Amino acid sequence: DQQVKQNSPSLSVQEGRISILNCDYTNSMFDYFLWYKKYPAEGPTFLISISSIKDKNEDGRFTVFLNKSAKHLSLHIVPSQPGDSAVYFCAAMTAGSARQLTFGSGTQLTVLP
Amino acid sequence: NAGVMQNPRHLVRRRGQEARLRCSPVKGHSHVYWYRQLPEEGLKFMVYLQKENIIDESGMPKERFSAEFPKEGPSILRIQQVVRGDSAAYFCASSPPGVSYNEQFFGPGTRLTVL
Numbered sequence: 281d282q283q284v285k286q287n288s289p290s291l292s293v294q295e296g297r298i299s300i301l302n303c304d305y306t307n308s309m310f311d312y313f314l315w316y317k318k319y320p321a322e323g324p325t326f327l328i329s330i331s332s333i334k335d336k337n338e339d340g341r342f343t344v345f346l347n348k349s350a351k352h353l354s355l356h357i358v359p360s361q362p363g364d365s366a367v368y369f370c371a372a373m374t375a376g377s378a379r380q381l382t383f384g385s386g387t388q389l390t391v392l393p
Numbered sequence: 394n395a396g397v398m399q400n401p402r403h404l405v406r407r408r409g410q411e412a413r414l415r416c417s418p419v420k421g422h423s424h425v426y427w428y429r430q431l432p433e434e435g436l437k438f439m440v441y442l443q444k445e446n447i448i449d450e451s452g453m454p455k456e457r458f459s460a461e462f463p464k465e466g467p468s469i470l471r472i473q474q475v476v477r478g479d480s481a482a483y484f485c486a487s488s489p490p491g492v493s494y495n496e497q498f499f500g501p502g503t504r505l506t507v508l
Contacts, residue, residue, distance in 0.1 A: 284435075314496055323397070323484050323499035324436070369435060379424065379488070380449060381497060383435035 283307045284372050286384035294392050299357040301387050303370030306351065310372035314381070315344060315355045318367045327368075328355070360391045395420055397500035398467075399485050405506045406475045414470040414503045418487030425468045426486040426497055427460055436484060442468060475507045 285304045293299045301315075311332035316324035330337040330344045330353070337344050343356045357364055370384040398417040406412050418425050423443055428436040438452040442462035453460065457475075462468040472479055482504050486497035 286435075316499075321501075321504075323399075323486075323501045326496040326498065329496060379441055379497075380426070380438040380452065381428075381436075382438065383428075385433075385435040 282385075283310075284370055284382050284384040286368075286370055286387050288387050289385070290388040290390070292390045292392060293360045295362055296359045299355075299360045299364065299389055299391065301355045301357075301368050301370075301389065303353045303355075303384055304351060305353075305372055307372070307374070307382075308351070309374045310382070311375055312373045313344070313346060313353050314371045314373075315342075316369045316371060316383075317364075318369060318386070324369060357389075360389075362391050362393050365389055365391050397485055397487050397498050399483075399500035399503050401503060402501060403504050403506070405508060407508050408476055409474050412472040412475050412479070412505055414472075414483050414485075414505070416468040416470070416485030416487075416500060418468070418485075419489075419498055421489060422487035422498070423490040424488045425462050426488075427468075427470050428484045428486065428499075430482045430484065430502075432481075439470075472505075475505075477507045480505055480507045 314329040315327040318324045328339050328342045328344050330346050346353045367386045367388050369386045371381040425442045427439040430436045440453050440460045441449040457473045459471045482502045484502045486499045488495050488497045
């Protein structure tokens with residue numbers, strides 16, 4: 281039972297354009313969402329997060345949007361750079377869940393020069 | 394800049410042997426988490442510990458796996474009598490005390506290969 285789903289295993293974008301990575305969740309108890317970036321043979325690196333009381337959070341080139349009614353969030357990267365090429369994981373947590381993160385299966389982003 | 398440290402980075406074991414994975418959290422962090430990533434999958438939660446306490450082990454297999462975070466020293470994930478299906482990347486993460494919602498900082502992982 282996948283509670284966090286990333287339906288696109290891969291995405292290719294031209295350098296300078298916008299990258300949009302999507303994530304859907306089924307557990308309505310999730311109330312905090314995070315995006316991590318992962319390079320091969322390294323651990324995930326935190327990018328940006330959003331609380332369920334917000335619908336948007338922005339940090340530099342990265343913006344996360346949350347649509348609670350649709351149980352959907354997305355990560356926008358603009359402009360995309362070749363160094364952004366990595367696997368991006370969406371993760372969620374629940375109040376009172378003892379902090380465990382539930383991860384999606386990841387999306388491989390390739391930014392073409 | 395001492396982030397989460399894990400060792401060894403690579404570990405090869407034969408079936409039936411024991412594997413011990415170590416994790417030193419970010420200095421000042423009192424919460425430690427272990428996750429496992431099987432090939433082509435996302436990370437799966439295994440266990441959440443604070444110093445000398447297991448808070449949530451709902452993701453741990455019932456047999457052969459154990460974890461501890463002693464008062465002194467690193468957190469240890471122990472896998473007894475390893476099988477080929479245990480081959481995976483094991484990631485440790487930590488977070489600071491007091492804040493419920495916070496990002497978890499991940500280590501580089503230990504890649505376990507069971508022959």
